[in-house]
Amino acid sequence: MKAIVFSEQGSAEVLQYTDIPKPTLDTNEVLVKVEACAVNYLDIHARRNRPEIEAKLRRGDTPHILGSDIAGTIAEIGGAVRGLAVGDRVVLAPCIPCDICSDCYRGAENLCDTQELIGFQINGGYAEYVKAPSQNAIQMPAALSFVNAAAMPIAYLTAWHMLMTRAQLRPEDDILILGVGGGVGSAGLQIAKLTGARVFATASSDEKLKRARQMGANVTINYKDTDFSEVVLDVTNGRGVDVVLEHVGAATWDQSIASLAKNGRLVSCGVTTGNIGTINIRKMYQKQLTVMGSALGTVRELRTLIDLAGQGKLEPIIDRILPLHRAGEAHLLLENRQNFGKICLCPNL
Template sequence: MGASVRLAIALAASTTLARMRALTIARQGMPVLSNVEFIADFPDPTAKAGEVVVRTEAAALNHLDLWVGRGMPGIDIRYPAISGSDGAGIIESVGAGVDAAWIGKRILLNAAVPKEIPARPDLRPAPLDITMIGEHGPGCLAEKFVAPIENCLEIGESDPITAAAFGLSHLTAWRMMVTQAEMRAGSLVLITGIGGGVALACLAIARHFGCETIVTSRHQWKLDRAKALGAHHCVLDDGTDWSKQVRQLSARRGVDLCVDSIGKAVHGSCIKSLARGGTFATCGATTGSDATTDLTRIFWNQLRLVGATMGDMREFREVVALFRSGAIAPVIDQVFAPSGGREAFARLEAGEQFGKLVIDWRES
């Protein structure tokens, strides 16, 4: 056999091996579902220095996946894009500088990668910004993904489906409630929009802290499900101001903490529901960011407003420790095979889910 023939065979073989299945967003637009495609031969990723290639076992969807499809101001998303910021899997290969002992280990991803800013004499230090795996670059909704080893946490024999459903939503909730809002055990906590991953994570963490909880939803069936999970009080959101109902449930006192990711549509009700000295914590604004607030109520009642975005590895280790001990578990709405990924996106975009939507990449 000639050298040219052997080379052609080798190249063909490497091309065949270096392909993977992936859920891609072909282009920017709405509805996002119309641009979601299941691809059987997407190019495999490769690890750079300090990175690892992970064979995905499970990946969960977040509202962030919809924003990737819709496009985000100031972020240059390259289409076709692979979104997905929640992933668990087995490390398959490592880049330069990464200990080979990681190969074969099951890990859970923290998709928030800190951006290193070089020290400058004319620049005051500030908290680090982040880039998001699955937003600023390719994510976990594929058979393989790449991540810095510093953002991988070994989880041993933990179930990858449950782990993928846990990661980002519970990290976000932990930073919002524990780090930023400094929630105390026994607090009265209001959680808006119960049924989404972050809201359910907030409920689980509040229950772990022994807090009394009030939850809201536009759907009675979601309130019923939340009640079964341990929510103490439920408020049906009919689009009007529901703060009086919250105050009635709290003997007119108000709540110590309101955690919200809905934004504009409920912001007024949230602020009016707070007790003196209470805290409003936000991690998102799915109905819009240009909310009208009440500054007089904020300064007169000495309220605090705090924001939270994802979390660092210290916080990730803290909350994942609760997952691995069995103290906190995610709520899973449905598990899909990769070929059913479009159905998962449809359910997410319609807001029909109660809990996390997970893709099992071990299925054909």
């Protein structure tokens, strides 16, 4: 089969379009013919320098295949697989949990210490075929396209778990979403609008903020021009917002905390600008703030999201669709932040 592979980490030039053998199945696995695979920023970290990938390459399991967000049709099934058939249209849940630890047992498989991510610890969807455990294959509603389905798992699952499961966003809440032009930010905006909450959104360009307003953002703030917490406090008459969706880290931490209302909840899933932030403990307890972390989400949550997309209530933003062999170009677009929405690779284009 055709695949984009790499045997050593580095710039986008390490990605090679080549022929490799199709994966062979265990009895509980399915082989999926990839129709669309979305590109995530994590793919770029993996290609450049993530130690998990370096370790995998060093073990000699070369070459590596990226790609965690995958939709396609089932081409083969293992002998023990039930409830799925060849030809089924499926989207793959990106994480493979151990299924036996206490976290997995109580349905919090996104806390599993030994979970593996498709396209990260194991080979992914930058290929004509990918294999996965049958539990990871979620059947798609007829109304959902492969490209839209592939654009969803990591970004929407992350945003949904943050807003709905962790921060428990309510219709009467005001929410501030940082970096609304990114995958998690734009997914968070759509999910927040579904709940009815009022959305404040930040981005680095007026063009991205215009798109955010078209998607329903109520108040937009260009963070390059201004301290966004001052705008938030100004618009809310000094009250602040009930929820902040944080994924930027050190650079925005102080402003994010300052934007919170009494009883405010800050939920964080990322630290692109640094790991360390401080907090004024007195202000925290007096305002009864909650700071919480969030990491990806569960298969059950992904099923909900796929249903909502099938009903047309969520619609991923697609920047462009490229043939698989142009994966390097997709990485450069993402690295240079030239996209608004997802870039999807299609092997059959």
